[in-house]
Amino acid sequence: MASMGSLPFVIDTAMESSVLHCANYSRPNFPLFAYRPIKFLDSGVLTDSAFGCFKVVGEDIGRSSSISWRTKRLRAKGKGSGEVEDGDKSEDTFQATIEKSKKVLAIQNDLLQQIAERRKLVSTIKNSIVDPQGEFSNEEEDITFSSLNIASTHDNATDEDDSNENLSTTKEPEDLPPKKAYLSANSPNILEKIPSDEGAKETEDLPIQKSSLDVNSSKQLTDTASEAVRAAELPSFLPSFSATSIIKDEQKEDFKESSLQEVTGEANDPADDDVKSPPLAGPNVMNVILVAAECAPWSKTGGLGDVAGALPKALARRGHRVMVVAPRYGNYAEPQDTGVRKRYRVAGQDMEVVYYQAYIDGVDFVFVESPEFRHRENNMYGGNRVDVLKRMVLLCKAAVEVPWHVPCGGACYGDGNLVFIANDWHTALLPVYLKAYYRDNGLMKYTRSVLVIHNIAHQGRGPLDDFSYIDLPPQYLDFFRMYDPVGGEHLNIFAAGLKSADRVVTVSHGYAWELKTSEGGWGLHEIINENDWKLKGIVNGIDTKDWSPELDVYLKSDGYTNYSLETLQTGKQQCKEALQKELGLPIRGDIPLIGFIGRLDPQKGVDLIAEAVPWMMGQDVQLVMLGTGRPDLEDMLRHFESQHHDKIRGWVGFSVKTAHRITAGADILLMPSRFEPCGLNQLYAMRYGTIPVVHGVGGLRETVQPFDPFNETGLGWTFDRAEANLLINALGNCLLTYRQYKESWGGIQRRGMMQDLSWDNAAQKYEEVLVAAKYQW
Numbered sequence: 001m002a003s004m005g006s007l008p009f010v011i012d013t014a015m016e017s018s019v020l021h022c023a024n025y026s027r028p029n030f031p032l033f034a035y036r037p038i039k040f041l042d043s044g045v046l047t048d049s050a051f052g053c054f055k056v057v058g059e060d061i062g063r064s065s066s067i068s069w070r071t072k073r074l075r076a077k078g079k080g081s082g083e084v085e086d087g088d089k090s091e092d093t094f095q096a097t098i099e100k101s102k103k104v105l106a107i108q109n110d111l112l113q114q115i116a117e118r119r120k121l122v123s124t125i126k127n128s129i130v131d132p133q134g135e136f137s138n139e140e141e142d143i144t145f146s147s148l149n150i151a152s153t154h155d156n157a158t159d160e161d162d163s164n165e166n167l168s169t170t171k172e173p174e175d176l177p178p179k180k181a182y183l184s185a186n187s188p189n190i191l192e193k194i195p196s197d198e199g200a201k202e203t204e205d206l207p208i209q210k211s212s213l214d215v216n217s218s219k220q221l222t223d224t225a226s227e228a229v230r231a232a233e234l235p236s237f238l239p240s241f242s243a244t245s246i247i248k249d250e251q252k253e254d255f256k257e258s259s260l261q262e263v264t265g266e267a268n269d270p271a272d273d274d275v276k277s278p279p280l281a282g283p284n285v286m287n288v289i290l291v292a293a294e295c296a297p298w299s300k301t302g303g304l305g306d307v308a309g310a311l312p313k314a315l316a317r318r319g320h321r322v323m324v325v326a327p328r329y330g331n332y333a334e335p336q337d338t339g340v341r342k343r344y345r346v347a348g349q350d351m352e353v354v355y356y357q358a359y360i361d362g363v364d365f366v367f368v369e370s371p372e373f374r375h376r377e378n379n380m381y382g383g384n385r386v387d388v389l390k391r392m393v394l395l396c397k398a399a400v401e402v403p404w405h406v407p408c409g410g411a412c413y414g415d416g417n418l419v420f421i422a423n424d425w426h427t428a429l430l431p432v433y434l435k436a437y438y439r440d441n442g443l444m445k446y447t448r449s450v451l452v453i454h455n456i457a458h459q460g461r462g463p464l465d466d467f468s469y470i471d472l473p474p475q476y477l478d479f480f481r482m483y484d485p486v487g488g489e490h491l492n493i494f495a496a497g498l499k500s501a502d503r504v505v506t507v508s509h510g511y512a513w514e515l516k517t518s519e520g521g522w523g524l525h526e527i528i529n530e531n532d533w534k535l536k537g538i539v540n541g542i543d544t545k546d547w548s549p550e551l552d553v554y555l556k557s558d559g560y561t562n563y564s565l566e567t568l569q570t571g572k573q574q575c576k577e578a579l580q581k582e583l584g585l586p587i588r589g590d591i592p593l594i595g596f597i598g599r600l601d602p603q604k605g606v607d608l609i610a611e612a613v614p615w616m617m618g619q620d621v622q623l624v625m626l627g628t629g630r631p632d633l634e635d636m637l638r639h640f641e642s643q644h645h646d647k648i649r650g651w652v653g654f655s656v657k658t659a660h661r662i663t664a665g666a667d668i669l670l671m672p673s674r675f676e677p678c679g680l681n682q683l684y685a686m687r688y689g690t691i692p693v694v695h696g697v698g699g700l701r702e703t704v705q706p707f708d709p710f711n712e713t714g715l716g717w718t719f720d721r722a723e724a725n726l727l728i729n730a731l732g733n734c735l736l737t738y739r740q741y742k743e744s745w746g747g748i749q750r751r752g753m754m755q756d757l758s759w760d761n762a763a764q765k766y767e768e769v770l771v772a773a774k775y776q777w
């Protein structure tokens with residue numbers, strides 16, 4: 001807490017930050033204090049409920065009536081209330097408080113006025129800028145770097161033919177002091193040069209794209225800038241900073257203005273005086289960069305892609321400035337070339353990356369373009385072990401420097417108040433690089449990392465020799481070294497990430513517990529136990545726009561229909577018949593249609609379904625399975641279909657459309673997973689009134705409360721052990737209810753559909769982790 005001198009209150013962050021927060025809302029008398037907990041100290045009488053009081057005061061800035069109201073209320077409480085001990089003394093105290101409050105409010109008004117004047121000034125400057133290309137005709141987005149005087153070295157050109165010329169700006173200057181041996185060879189970006197003004201001019205015409213800026217951005221950016229300048233003076237172990245993040249002293253004010261504009265939304269509409277809601281994150285607002293090997297809807301092989309596409313939006317809705325960094329596997333429509341090109345050394349080879357960016361639903365999506373990733377949309381994890389490892393090394397190196405190099409909405413994120421969220425082994429190197437290259441060397445001092453475990457079964461294992469591909473100082477080998485009773489000594493990337501990250505999250509509480517057991521930790525349980533203090537389970541949410549029976553874009557054609565709780569019976573029936581028709585199954589509304597969607601992997605318990613198929617075929621049911629994965633399991637699906645053509649469809653392939661249609665058209669979803677960290681399909685199913693039958697493990701146990709016929713509670717059926725007879729038993733009860741207890745069935749459907757499964761709850765919990773990481777040293 002920062003004391004405000006003689007002022008009668010404390011604010012939990014510095015005044016500068018408060019002013020910026022205030023500027024977040026364009027209405028001058030916005031109830032600044034309404035969301036910032038402020039307490040009176042001198043009288044002690046307002047220590048309780050001061051928050052509510054200030055909401056009133058804030059709304060009536062400069063007026064005393066609200067204070068009187070509060071005073072009267074307190075008086076009425078009398079001595080016995082424990083709040084007011086003596087009427088006169090209390091009155092004096094209040095008078096003094098009122099006086100002091102008036103002064104503070106006057107200061108605040110003054111600051112708001114200054115902000116308003118600066119807005120006008122920036123708006124005038126904006127209007128005077130001519131767009132030489134004529135490409136950015138939107139007046140409000142027509143801001144250039146030069147208009148904001150932001151220096152940057154990154155290239156403007158996007159044409160690959162020009163790449164040599166462009167890259168000349170990033171070549172190592174000859175007169176730089178020699179770099180320390182291992183770091184100069186291994187550091188993530190060895191071909192950059194110390195930033196210079198010359199470089200800064202190259203990007204002056206780069207258009208600013210629409211983006212949100214964190215309220216603290218200007219401070220962070222200036223911090224970054226000063227660090228960058230310091231780095232330029234030092235014989236650097238790192239090649240250099242990009243001047244993208246450099247702001248000269250005289251430019252800081254303008255930059256601050258650009259931040260304020262972005263924050264207030266004025267960049268879009270300077271005249272907009274509407275009241276903006278305060279960020280839900282309140283004073284915890286920060287910059288967040290989620291890094292993942294896949295991100296839906298652009299790239300997805302499973303649940304990781306879904307999470308990377310949806311969690312950031314929920315964090316942004318809470319007011320954070322949020323970016324996602326993922327590889328650019330294909331020619332995605334929305335992201336545009338930022339012109340920023342960098343080179344990173346991977347296994348002794350310099351690899352160039354180009355950063356693409358799009359601002360969608362409040363999130364900056366940044367894609368790393370490289371020949372290594374190109375055309376891999378259907379084979380993201382393809383190639384041999386070393387190929388995959390090198391791609392992940394490149395992604396992590398390119399991602400960790402994004403906050404320095406890639407301007408989003410005209411300004412880089414900077415490395416202050418910044419938290420990276422890395423996901424699974426693919427990006428578990430990021431926390432290690434952050435530590436080894438930067439924080440161990442006094443850089444990115446205020447940057448933290450959180451590592452999310454979606455699936456511990458995949459760890460990035462290899463022989464110890466693989467360490468040479470990772471480019472780290474030799475002493476870091478111990479972070480990776482693991483002993484396996486079967487495979488012996490080996491290198492383990494997840495292990496190093498778990499040790500290096502400031503915090504670790506996994507996707508359910510149950511899985512957090514399982515990870516600490518020898519069965520559930522897959523050899524990493526000891527490390528996880530040692531790091532238990534930093535582990536937290538947070539159940540995933542779902543993207544309620546993508547996965548909504550009311551809005552689902554895949555239910556708008558081919559006989560399908562959108563439906564809601566109100567139209568559940570007719571709508572779902574129509575989708576079921578459309579699915580039967582599409583798959584060539586007998587069209588029968590009365591027959592229970594059972595679905596399965598998932599990777600064909602032992603994890604998903606497909607073998608249990610296989611064991612249960614003979615029993616199922618004795619029932620009057622239909623079974624539709626969609627999946628791709630292990631070839632023998634794919635063959636099994638094909639075999640089922642050919643054997644029971646009137647009852648089973650085994651769709652081998654990855655089809656998002658079909659996944660949505662099965663979720664809508666099926667009555668029951670099977671998830672007999674042997675382990676399931678969270679599971680998303682059961683959440684999607686419940687949202688569509690499809691009843692899950694699941695192995696009660698990990699996130700499945702947590703999200704599917706078993707149906708209780710006596711109390712008419714619960715959301716589905718669960719079974720305790722991954723055994724076919726238990727699956728059959730649970731499915732048998734489910735089918736019985738479907739056929740004979742229609743009301744109970746409808747109740748289960750409705751309860752499932754009415755849950756709040758959105759990411760908003762989970763995002764709030766992630767925020768707690770981000771804050772914990774931020775204040776950890």
Ligand SMILES: Nc1ncnc2c1ncn2[C@@H]1O[C@H](COP(=O)(O)OP(=O)(O)O[C@H]2O[C@H](CO)[C@@H](O)[C@H](O)[C@H]2O)[C@@H](O)[C@H]1O
Nearest residue numbers: 302303454598599627653654655656659676677678679680
């Ligand atoms: N053939 C196919 N065609 C179309 N879509 C398909 C498909 N196969 C799978 N999908 C989709 O991929 C996603 C899979 O989600 P899961 O939660 O089952 O993920 P997965 O096991 O990959 O992820 C890991 O990460 C997630 C996220 O944290 C955890 O929920 C999970 O427990 C953990 O194993 C769903 O959106 C599903 O519809």
